[in-house]
Amino acid sequence: MESDLSDSCSPLTDGTALAVARGTLRLFFRHDMSGILEVPLPNGRRADIMALDGAGRITIVEIKCSRADLLGDMKWPDYFDYCDRYFWAVPSGFDLSLFESEALWPGRTGLIVADQYDAELVRPAPMEPLAAARRKAETLRFARRAARRLTALSDPDHAGGTGW
């Protein structure tokens, strides 16, 4: 398991957030994007979803389930340092007008509305290419993390407590 469970931006302990994550992964799957959940970053943040497309471009998705959750997070632009493209993902019924606020960079961020069955791309996000060295490092960390999680699932006695 992830060691830093004290992180206050950890919506994936919430059922609604998990449903949004599942629906978003289904959307991504159809678009040939392969994602994993809850990815710790070197800057201390944790991405709710990180996904790789066939060209190696990195997408990060931050899931917000409430207005307070959204407006209380002032450091979300830190995610830009680790992705080529950034999306918000919210459950159905969320007030989408909030995402028109300049404080939430509408020209730089996309928007996904999701439930547990599927997701809709409401606003596309522009690609803002990472430096190649950063993308390379993050791709390797993604690959190793996903492999460790698979090993932990197939051999929990050995690997379950480490390397998540």
Add this chain to the structure above:
Amino acid sequence: MESDLSDSCSPLTDGTALAVARGTLRLFFRHDMSGILEVPLPNGRRADIMALDGAGRITIVEIKCSRADLLGDMKWPDYFDYCDRYFWAVPSGFDLSLFESEALWPGRTGLIVADQYDAELVRPAPMEPLAAARRKAETLRFARRAARRLTALSDPDHAGGTGW
């Protein structure tokens, strides 16, 4: 599931081979190498284990459970095109003298003896660095494959039949 189950070099359907794979992954885990099983390669082969170390170097392991299995495979050097380092892995009791044969490139291949609990590195393998572009492409494919497998495990109704 992997679509090409007709591949004759598919020892991981065998209990002994699975035990060797598990023990080898445990050995790798201790050495900070993150591996996944049964990785199809662009050349039509399938690596029994592919692992990434912290520097991004790729190790391929071919599991052999019988002398016939070992000596009947004439195309194994094709794996060199997709790894920085190559190991044979065999179960306890396997005749290790076979791996001294020049036909099996003892100066280029390492040797692991494993059971379901652990593995021993009997002969180290030299690093023969891949071209950077090849390593980059394979790392991305590894990352996306591992992520798809995780998604298939967490959302089997949706993803179980695709993208393995």
